[in-house]
Amino acid sequence: MSNSIAQNRSFGAAMWDYLTTVDHKKIGIMYLVAGGFFFLLGGLEAMAIRWQLIKPENDFVSAGFYNELITMHGTTMIFLAAMPLIFALMNAVVPLQIGARDVAFPFLNSLGFWLFLFGGILLNCSWFLGGAPDAGWTAYAPLSTISPGEGVDFYVLGLQISGAGTLIGGINFLVTIVNMRAPGMTYMRMPLFTWTAFITSTLILFAFPALTVGLFLMMFDRLFGSGFFDASMGGNSVIWEHLFWIFGHPEVYILILPAFGVFSDVFSTFSKKRLFGYTAMVFATVLIGFLGFMVWAHHMFTVGLGPAANSIFAVATMAIAVPTGIKIFNWLFTLWGGNIKINSAMLWALGFIPSFTLGGMTGVMLAAASADYQYHDSYFVVAHFHYVIVGGVVFGIFSGLHYWWPKMFGRILDETLGKITFWTFFVGFHLTFFIQHFLGLMGMPRRYWVYLEDQGLDFGNLISTIGAFFMAIGAIVFLYNVVITSIKGEKAGADPWDGRTLEWSIPSPPPHYNFTQTPLVRGLDPLWIEKSEGRKGMTPAEPLSDIHMPNGSILPFVMSLGLFIAGFGFIYQKYDLAWLSLVFIGMGILLGSMLIRSLKDDLGYHIHKEDLEKEARK
Amino acid sequence: MADKGTEVHEELDYHKYKKKEEMKRQVITFALMIVFTIIAFGMVVSGLDKLFIIPIILVLAAVQVGFQLYYFMHMSHKGHEMPALMLYGGVFIAFLTVLTMLVLIWW
Numbered sequence: 001m002s003n004s005i006a007q008n009r010s011f012g013a014a015m016w017d018y019l020t021t022v023d024h025k026k027i028g029i030m031y032l033v034a035g036g037f038f039f040l041l042g043g044l045e046a047m048a049i050r051w052q053l054i055k056p057e058n059d060f061v062s063a064g065f066y067n068e069l070i071t072m073h074g075t076t077m078i079f080l081a082a083m084p085l086i087f088a089l090m091n092a093v094v095p096l097q098i099g100a101r102d103v104a105f106p107f108l109n110s111l112g113f114w115l116f117l118f119g120g121i122l123l124n125c126s127w128f129l130g131g132a133p134d135a136g137w138t139a140y141a142p143l144s145t146i147s148p149g150e151g152v153d154f155y156v157l158g159l160q161i162s163g164a165g166t167l168i169g170g171i172n173f174l175v176t177i178v179n180m181r182a183p184g185m186t187y188m189r190m191p192l193f194t195w196t197a198f199i200t201s202t203l204i205l206f207a208f209p210a211l212t213v214g215l216f217l218m219m220f221d222r223l224f225g226s227g228f229f230d231a232s233m234g235g236n237s238v239i240w241e242h243l244f245w246i247f248g249h250p251e252v253y254i255l256i257l258p259a260f261g262v263f264s265d266v267f268s269t270f271s272k273k274r275l276f277g278y279t280a281m282v283f284a285t286v287l288i289g290f291l292g293f294m295v296w297a298h299h300m301f302t303v304g305l306g307p308a309a310n311s312i313f314a315v316a317t318m319a320i321a322v323p324t325g326i327k328i329f330n331w332l333f334t335l336w337g338g339n340i341k342i343n344s345a346m347l348w349a350l351g352f353i354p355s356f357t358l359g360g361m362t363g364v365m366l367a368a369a370s371a372d373y374q375y376h377d378s379y380f381v382v383a384h385f386h387y388v389i390v391g392g393v394v395f396g397i398f399s400g401l402h403y404w405w406p407k408m409f410g411r412i413l414d415e416t417l418g419k420i421t422f423w424t425f426f427v428g429f430h431l432t433f434f435i436q437h438f439l440g441l442m443g444m445p446r447r448y449w450v451y452l453e454d455q456g457l458d459f460g461n462l463i464s465t466i467g468a469f470f471m472a473i474g475a476i477v478f479l480y481n482v483v484i485t486s487i488k489g490e491k492a493g494a495d496p497w498d499g500r501t502l503e504w505s506i507p508s509p510p511p512h513y514n515f516t517q518t519p520l521v522r523g524l525d526p527l528w529i530e531k532s533e534g535r536k537g538m539t540p541a542e543p544l545s546d547i548h549m550p551n552g553s554i555l556p557f558v559m560s561l562g563l564f565i566a567g568f569g570f571i572y573q574k575y576d577l578a579w580l581s582l583v584f585i586g587m588g589i590l591l592g593s594m595l596i597r598s599l600k601d602d603l604g605y606h607i608h609k610e611d612l613e614k615e616a617r618k
Numbered sequence: 619m620a621d622k623g624t625e626v627h628e629e630l631d632y633h634k635y636k637k638k639e640e641m642k643r644q645v646i647t648f649a650l651m652i653v654f655t656i657i658a659f660g661m662v663v664s665g666l667d668k669l670f671i672i673p674i675i676l677v678l679a680a681v682q683v684g685f686q687l688y689y690f691m692h693m694s695h696k697g698h699e700m701p702a703l704m705l706y707g708g709v710f711i712a713f714l715t716v717l718t719m720l721v722l723i724w725w
Contacts, residue, residue: 174704202704206707236723238723239719242719293714294714297718297722305722
């Protein structure tokens with residue numbers, strides 16, 4: 001029914017529908033589109049970086065532009081590509097996995113998305129307005145506080161706005177998972193992806209405030225003449241580094257944990273076994289989240305914290321290898337003796353294990369504080385974090401997309417194209433980054449725009465650039481796959497993979513109320529339990545009755561637009577106070593929308609029992 | 619019938635008793651909080667040594683926050699394990715942050 005309506009609607013109506021939607025599935029799709037766009041943008045920046053480094057003393061880009069490229073590549077990939085794509089999967093899947101009809105705060109969910117998008121757009125506006133930020137994605141003071149122009153101002157304001165969106169999204173998922181689980185869905189029956197989404201949301205809740213505070217201090221230093229990071233005014237630039245990494249280290253676990261969750265679900269589905277060591281997996285996830293807050297200073301070993309502090313943080317960092325190792329072995333044991341089916345989703349998961357383990361090994365090497373003095377700021381570090389972020393997070397996103405694409409869009413991604421994507425990307429990835437370990441050990445520093453001839457770096461860099469092109473081809477094939485699949489892809493049933501968890505018990509794509517009747521969960525892998533006892537679907541936990549749904553609203557879009565406008569005002573008022581008018585207009589729009597939201601009753605609507613019955617008979 | 623009647627009656631009594639207890643506790647904490655505030659003000663007015671006043675005021679403040687959370691915001695009741703966990707988690711992270719700033723930067 002929803003399909004026939006979609007076909008009859010005009011483009012404008014569909015657009016309005018997406019602008020005002022509070023449906024977690026549509027918000028998930030918007031996160032996917034926006035995150036995918038920024039992923040391509042970040043990829044383009046990466047290609048420019050690699051092209052510049054293809055030969056010694058290349059002059060493809062200028063030194064200043066190279067700084068902008070590396071800064072924006074890192075910032076875009078972390079904040080605007082990886083995080084939103086993770087949120088896309090969480091939005092699409094978590095409510096379905098716990099048997100909920102929607103998230104706890106649908107309005108906030110939509111607000112979180114629009115804040116992220118407008119923050120990202122604000123950040124990228126800098127390209128056209130006098131130059132992008134150029135102080136590295138870590139924006140260390142004092143480089144960032146004295147960087148001329150408005151580049152770093154865009155970094156501060158853009159990340160502040162999109163960071164607020166992420167924080168809101170994280171809180172929403174926390175409350176959703178705590179409060180909205182179906183009857184019988186105890187914590188220890190939640191699928192691993194939901195568990196990791198839960199821990200990730202907790203990390204967002206605790207880590208993002210540090211970034212918010214850091215960005216505010218930097219905003220005041222750059223725009224309002226304060227001196228938090230200025231030693232000549234009694235400040236201290238190391239404060240920024242601490243605040244950034246108190247946020248920044250949990251951030252990498254925010255990214256990787258949901259990927260771990262994807263792999264756990266994929267391995268158990270395609271091995272036809274329940275996840276090996278489920279309890280240990282949950283425990284390891286919680287432990288990684290906990291330890292993630294106690295290791296941030298391993299990014300700062302060379303700052304001069306002293307041997308005592310360095311040792312404490314080195315030991316804490318190495319401790320993280322233990323829960324991660326538990327996870328790796330549990331995945332291997334899940335595969336062991338399973339009825340394994342290798343398709344695209346599974347390929348990404350299988351490719352992840354050796355790739356991520358390599359990244360983990362170099363991680364332990366880097367954790368040794370004394371050795372880190374050698375590796376610090378060299379390509380060895382670049383190789384390490386690309387192994388964990390690409391080999392972990394990006395592989396996880398691809399795996400999750402192949403796995404849940406049928407649930408999100410009702411069509412199965414083409415397998416042949418999927419396998420081509422995997423192999424080109426996988427080979428390209430190792431070609432690009434494996435050699436960078438050795439480039440780093442040979443002394444090639446990070447963030448330099450050129451290197452000299454005949455220092456043993458020429459050939460390695462050439463190989464690395466060739467590898468990057470393979471990765472680009474892989475990404476393009478995936479895009480082609482998406483287009484081809486949406487035109488003439490194989491239609492998916494409710495349960496194309498013979499799945500184990502709740503999301504496979506409802507149609508693909510699900511109706512906007514998800515579950516006609518809330519399901520009764522009788523154990524881990526609830527759908528599998530019902531199937532193994534000969535039932536076709538879940539037993540409902542409630543009689544068929546009216547469903548209460550929230551109304552859509554344009555306010556989240558308008559509020560984010562207000563902050564976007566105010567952002568420009570904050571940046572340009574440093575030249576002319578007349579720009580403050582933009583701050584007043586933007587904040588006025590924001591506060592006005594908040595007032596409307598507070599004063600206007602919006603009680604939602606009901607889907608009536610009779611309509612649900614009619615739907616079921618069709 | 620009669621049995622059921624007494625049962626309901628007993629349950630009602632139980633709830634009444636519970637409510638009374640709760641009320642008693644709230645009044646006691648309220649009184650204590652006022653006393654704490656008076657002590658804090660009194661110490662400042664009496665002009666004692668700063669090094670003595672500040673730690674005591676901080677301790678009193680911490681106890682008051684505890685009262686607020688547990689008696690007025692009902693964290694002592696069942697079903698508040700998750701908010702408690704989150705609160706203590708947040709306090710822990712904030713403590714670590716402040717500790718780092720103290721130890722690694724300002725000392």
